[in-house]
Amino acid sequence: MFSIPWKHAARHGWQVDKDACLFKQWAIHTGKYKEGETQPDPKTWKANFRxxxxxxxxIEEVKDKS
Incomplete structure (x- = not known):
């Protein structure tokens, strides 16, 4: 079992480099984002990863009920 931090971008203190790094790396891996060539789009990165x-x-989602 593993956990993926899923912080909402509207929350206070949200930072693209800290809170969307996994989604950014997925976008780079899949060729959907090229640093310096395309505009950063964390919302789309997160949706594509999901x-x-x-x-x-x-893969099965286990929702935290705490």
Missing amino acids: CAMNSLPD
Whole structure:
């Protein structure tokens, strides 16, 4: 089991380099983002990552109820 930090961008203190680094790296890995060539779009990176995780049959979301 693993945990992915999923902080909402509207929250106080949200920083793209800290709170969206996994999503950015996924966008770079998939070729959807090229640093210096395309505009940063953390909202789309996060949505694309979520869709990729949801499409994998061996990944199951376990919601934290604490």
